[in-house]
Amino acid sequence: MSSDTDHIPSVMYDNTKAISYKKGRYFGKGGFAKCYEIIRDNDKQSFAGKIISKNLIVKQNQKEKMTQEIQIHSRLNHQHIVEFFGFFEDHDNIYIVLELCKRRSMMELYKRRQVITEPETRYYMNQIVSGVHYLHSHRIIHRDLKLGNLFLNDNVQVKIGDFGLAAKIEFDGERKRTLCGTPNYIAPEILSKQGHSFEVDIWSLGCIMYTLMVGRPPFETSSLKETYAKIKKCDYKFTIALSPTAKHMIMIMLQSDPSQRPKISKLSHHDFFKGYCPASLPVSCLTMAPRFDKLEVP
Numbered sequence: 001m002s003s004d005t006d007h008i009p010s011v012m013y014d015n016t017k018a019i020s021y022k023k024g025r026y027f028g029k030g031g032f033a034k035c036y037e038i039i040r041d042n043d044k045q046s047f048a049g050k051i052i053s054k055n056l057i058v059k060q061n062q063k064e065k066m067t068q069e070i071q072i073h074s075r076l077n078h079q080h081i082v083e084f085f086g087f088f089e090d091h092d093n094i095y096i097v098l099e100l101c102k103r104r105s106m107m108e109l110y111k112r113r114q115v116i117t118e119p120e121t122r123y124y125m126n127q128i129v130s131g132v133h134y135l136h137s138h139r140i141i142h143r144d145l146k147l148g149n150l151f152l153n154d155n156v157q158v159k160i161g162d163f164g165l166a167a168k169i170e171f172d173g174e175r176k177r178t179l180c181g182t183p184n185y186i187a188p189e190i191l192s193k194q195g196h197s198f199e200v201d202i203w204s205l206g207c208i209m210y211t212l213m214v215g216r217p218p219f220e221t222s223s224l225k226e227t228y229a230k231i232k233k234c235d236y237k238f239t240i241a242l243s244p245t246a247k248h249m250i251m252i253m254l255q256s257d258p259s260q261r262p263k264i265s266k267l268s269h270h271d272f273f274k275g276y277c278p279a280s281l282p283v284s285c286l287t288m289a290p291r292f293d294k295l296e297v298p
């Protein structure tokens, strides 16, 4: 609930770096945060600001989660991860300064297009897999990979964001037991509290690829309880014809047994990526299906 005690000033000061920002247009809510475009005064560069009222994070564990998100995100540096520019606070709020992704996220793309072509799916999955490979090689699990966290910049490049549920694997073989929050594409081992690790992100990637190519999430039903039952039984069907390699790639990611799912390093070599993959996509692809003249040689 948005309490009206939130006071978000029109000018925000980062006293540690002596930088000030002007508050721009409102983007919407992201968890506890109210999100705005913020414009840096000295060079007029625009950023995405995540502004969290201190009234909302009073409990110790909420403070710890906030610190964990900042601690994890601030150390990341990759072409397909949202850039983290810094954070600061004043009496009322905590401010997180992030890369502005002008084309918002793949959720908007999905809402406009419903389904996308195989070449487009290769283009997006290639970038998402590259970003997740970086995370896993730095022992970070994202744990909430979903279309709304896959941001798009003006060049239609994917940027993985929102590390609010992310965790660091501290030692080999560590299985996380708790997850405070509800991931959108939640893996079966989280539901059955078996302990979880990197494999949950592979499950989410399977859900993302299925949703992009079929036009709806694999386990969607009218109630959360029913959806969880389908996830536990791994009960999903392909209701439209996909190419054999696309179907195979989705199937190996959507396996109940986490140990059977491919590691992220293996995924990038899957046969699915051997088909035509555009080097870039025009912004028109966010609203209309493209026609690729380099169609696959039969």
Ligand SMILES: CC[C@@H]1C(=O)N(C)c2cnc(-c3ccc[nH]3)nc2N1C1CCCC1
Binding pocket: 027, 028, 029, 030, 035, 036, 048, 049, 050, 082, 098, 099, 100, 101, 102, 103, 104, 151, 161, 162
């Ligand atoms: C700041 C939070 C979140 C985010 O993490 N990023 C990187 C982001 C970037 N550009 C945008 C952006 C919105 C409109 C143009 N760009 N939005 C971002 N969001 C949205 C804001 C509302 C929910 C999640």
